[in-house]
Amino acid sequence: MGSDETLRASLLNKSKKYEKSSFDVLGICCTKEARLIEGILKPLEGVQDVSVIVPSKTVMVSHDPLKISASQIVKALNQAKLEASIRAYGKEKIVNTWPRPHIIACGVLLVVSLFKTLYHPLWWFALGAVIIGFPPIFLKSITSIRRLTLDMNILMAIAVVGAVALGDYSEAGFIVFLFSTADWLETLARYKAASGMTSLMSMAPQKAVLAETGEVVDAQKVMFDSLIAVLAGEIIPIDGVVVEGRSEVDERTLTGESFPVLKQPGSQVWAGTLNIDGYLCVRTTAMAENSAVARMGRLVEEAQSSRSHTQRLIDTCVKYYTPVVVVVSATVAILPLIMKMHNPKQGFRLALVLIVSACPCALVLSTPIAYFCALLKAAQMGLLVKGGDVLEALSQVKAAAFDKTGTITRGEFTVREFHVLNSDIPLQTLLYWVSSIESKSSHPMASALVEYARSNSVEPKPDDVPEFLIFPGEGVYGQIDGKDIFVGNKRIIQRALSQEVPSMERMEGVTAGYVVFGRELVGAFTLSDSCRTGSQEAISELKSLGIKSAMLTGDSTTAANFAQNQLNGALEEIHAELLPADKVRVIKDLKSRVGPTMMIGDGMNDAPALATADVGISMGISGSAVATETSHITLMSNDLQKIPQAVRLARRTHHTILVNIILSIVTKTAVLGPAFAGYPLLWAAVLADVGTCLIVILHSMMLLRENNVKAEKNGLAESNRPDKSCAKQNCCDLEASVKQCQSNCCRAKEERSKQDQVDMTSCGDDSAAKQKPNSCQSHCCVMPTTEKGNTSNEKSHSDNQKEETKGKGNSCQGECCGTSYQEEVQRREDCGNGCCKNLDEFPKIITE
Known part of the structure; x- marks a missing residue:
């Protein structure tokens, strides 16, 4: 036990020692810069971890602020000319919506040069276009040479110099203009894609009103357990619990739920959600930096650094592609000179086309930009996905295993019967024992027993329980007033008494529980639950997607069958009376029989199964912290219909990536084919290269705009409210x-x-x-x-x-x-x- 406490203290000190800072790095183009940045920062003292997110040009660094500050990290990056700055959340990046003056001037001069057939001296205007537009490309290429990085700027600079050397000023001018214009458009497209992330990170307001004084203060300075006031029409700045007032709150920014939720004293509210029509006094339960929306933004951003199998494969291929093409182009350029061929210029021009084609930016971007947009779209839908590799696995899922209590059902139990089986023990005493012990548990059944005790004028006293243990899939043990009490299902009785007990499940759809005092069965009770709205629809949608559904529950077979009847037999398999280890066994069986499997659960006893499944999905709001930590995807609402939406998004993302990859390869082939056939068009190679990058980005951004298929077919089908859904x-x-x-x-x-x-x-x-x-x-x-x-x-x-x-x-x-x-x-x-x-x-x- 001592070693566990030492480890826990060590981890706590470690988490306090390091802080995570985010930086905007405009010099990021592709994964080559990512490797460069890691090489610069990781050797620095005080830097623990570095994550580079190429699509949003973001770098996240975990560092010891006492050894290296954020400004020192920026200085180190800018020494490599990476144009780094500390990210300021809540402030939008300023991006030029118009081309820079040198691009406009370059374009105008090129247009004038086209009239050289009418007046020959106008061809000099093409050279002027090169002189005006080439310096930015040249400076970037010098920076890349200093970094010892072979990137697009170097390749384009070589192409421009080669075209000028051949005396083809018009083609050199077109290379400069096309590359500069495409770079500007690509920057705009990246900004548009990343703006969703910016809005996600800045949903919560920067100011808060203290309820006791009315003073407006910086939300970052509001301490834990403070009282803040939120008026109608205002956005809640910090997570908390309502202590006064009653209002409806629009939580769609956080949970994806389309309709307002009633909030009253005792209700949890979240930063970034809109208070619609009433005054609320909220007691904060977290600092602004640790609010749910802040954590969600950080998780989505961190998820970009995880690489899928497809992305790793592409990066491996690209690692060898560029050097090989450069060697081939050098050979093509030199060979005609060595062999004293009749027209060496043709070989040199072909070499320039190959040089331009050596840049694999479109191929490199094809995967991460798609995952970036998909992860952001998932967050907007109320789904926290922990990486592109998770989306890749989700797109291949063939089976779905659901926990019952709190997942398929609401997890809001009601005590139907409570019987004292020992006449010497008063009901009030037994309820005091049970409620005091169960008040230390987070299980939905525990809260039902506590509420039942209170309804019988018995107030639980958790401080009177010095010893408390949880037996996953069975129940709980507690010591109160020197007495050993076990509360749980029939397995806990077998543990405490080593004997079978008669079932109390006389009514369909109830769950039986028992109370053991010492070596005697002294109490029995039944609880009931009902299926969550939208459960049947979600399972039916998964079936239409070719996904087999099964129920995994530790509850009795009777209760499981009752839930199946409520779902009109939507589930294809039912596995009841399972311990956590049994759920793991069933998951492994589904994986071997059916294929890749996802597990959906909310409780601590679901954590092993969530970790075993190819994709684990936890119920974020109602789920336990252990389940949320173990899972790969977290639902920010309790709407199970988000799960088929997530599957559709994953499959669309997979399709988008395939199209991006095919497009990148086809455009390279379309340019190289005619070039080797004797028609080396340098401007076409440039257009294909930078144009494909832009198309890949725009195609991936379509993931942000796509609506859910069901919404398109059925109108307002997003809500799990039967009164709201059409x-x-x-x-x-x-x-x-x-x-x-x-x-x-x-x-x-x-x-x-x-x-x-x-x-x-x-x-x-x-x-x-x-x-x-x-x-x-x-x-x-x-x-x-x-x-x-x-x-x-x-x-x-x-x-x-x-x-x-x-x-x-x-x-x-x-x-x-x-x-x-x-x-x-x-x-x-x-x-x-x-x-x-x-x-x-x-x-x-x-x-x-």
């Missing part, structure tokens, strides 16, 4: 508001507009047109048609609200049918006579 109604208009998502929601916008003017209370299909709550129209829920035969004893939620809320203004029974999640609604006690209780309809018909 997917099941085949809504084809992405701009249609929820109140317009009726069975005939594809009607023209003008028709919808007229209808809204006639009946602003319209909230559902026509059969329920007269049962619309005026107080709910801003976040209107689709009203179901009242079933025949029930009209005499039922009335709509809206009518009920109208009667109960007269004189209360714009109220709907405490926003019972507002924009809060269905799960939240079901927990509300002020929703009136069971309103919104039914899981199949939302809002629901209630009985008078």
Whole structure:
């Protein structure tokens, strides 16, 4: 135990010793500069690690600030003429949207030189274009020579000098102009691609308002456990917990969820999310630099440094490609002179074409730029992917294994029964033991038992539990008042008593638990859970993508089968009553039988399976820290429909990379083929080289613009809210508001507009047109048609609200049918006579 504490202290000191700084390095062109930067920085004292991100021209350095500062790192980089600067988050880079003056002048002079057939002396203008446009290329090439790096600038400089030596000033001018213009366009394209990252990193505001004094301060200076005030319409600056106020918060920037979430005292809020319509007083739970959005930005940026198998293969090929082509071009240039051929200029021109073609920038960029855009797109969707290699593995997945509790199901248990099996122990005492021990656990069942105890006026006292142990897949052990207590499923009973116990799962869909005191079974209870909204749709989508789905759960077979029934048999395999080691075994079996496998889970007992799978996906908000750390992808929301979206994104990325690679190779071949056939076009070689780089970048950027396939087909299908989603109604208009998502929601916008003017209370299909709550129209829920035969004893939620809320203004029974999640609604006690209780309809018909 002592060694563990020593190791933990060592790691803690190490994490405090080093800090991570980010730098913008404009001199980065391709992976050659990356190797150069690593060679410059890694030998410096105090530098622990260096990561170079080529697409965004970013360098991240982990260093000891007492030994080497960020400004010293910038100085070291700039000595190699890399144009480095310390990154300032929240400030956008200034990029010229217009070409530099020398490029414009070069282009004008070239256009004038084209009229040399009319007036011969105009050909000198082409030489003028070279003189004006060549110096920047020449200076960069000198810098590259000093670095001992053979890059595009050196190759282009050789091509320009060669063209001038041949007396072809027009071609030399075109090389200068094409290369300079393409370089400018490429810079703009890279900036556009990286601007998404900049906005991601600066989502949280730089200022915060202290609730106690009203003082506006720098968000970076707000300490942990401080109170901040957030007004309606403001962005939350720091992660925290609401202590006062009630409002809806738009979390789409962080979770990708399209609809607001109700926040009230006790709710967690995140930096970078928008407070829509109310005042919130928030107690901070992190420093600004450690907020969820800041961590997300850092993770996405760090993910760029991980290289996929495809990228490593390309880098290996390029390592030999350039030197080989340079040697071949030198041979082609010298051989005609040695052999005293009739036209040595033709060989020299061919050598120049080969020199230009020796630059593999497009091929080198084909993979990292695509992964850069895909990782950024994933972050915008609420998915944290830990590298391009993860996307590559995800694109090949053939099987998906789901944990049940907290993943397929909500993980929000309710205690259905609690029985004392020893008459000498009062219920209050047993609840005190159980709740005090379970309050030290993060399992969803534990929180249900704690809440049940509180509902019976028993307050847990975790400080009274000096010893506490977790048995993954079984339960927990705690010592309280000198007594040994075990709480868990039937496996914990076998551990504590070494005997079998009768099952309590008399009802379908319940999970049984037991309490052991000493060597005696003293209590038993049952809990129930329900499937998460969108689980069935997510599994069905995976099936349509050719991915086989299985459930892996430590719960009983009865509970597993009940969940399968709720999913309408969507799962193809069910594995119940599994220990963590059993889940690992099943994952290995799926990998051998089906192919690459992903595991989706949220708990500590899922961590081994997440690590074993080819791709591990954890539920970020509800999941345990261990599961999040072990997984390869983290869902920032609890929407399982993000998983098929992630698979589609991974497959599109894989396709994009293949197209980029093929395009890079084909353009080189298209230039070299005619050149060897006797038509060496130098300007075409330059255009093919720099033009392909630009096309590769622009093609990869399409990943940032692509919408989810399901959204394109079904309208607002992103939400897991049944009252908000139009997917099941085949809504084809992405701009249609929820109140317009009726069975005939594809009607023209003008028709919808007229209808809204006639009946602003319209909230559902026509059969329920007269049962619309005026107080709910801003976040209107689709009203179901009242079933025949029930009209005499039922009335709509809206009518009920109208009667109960007269004189209360714009109220709907405490926003019972507002924009809060269905799960939240079901927990509300002020929703009136069971309103919104039914899981199949939302809002629901209630009985008078």
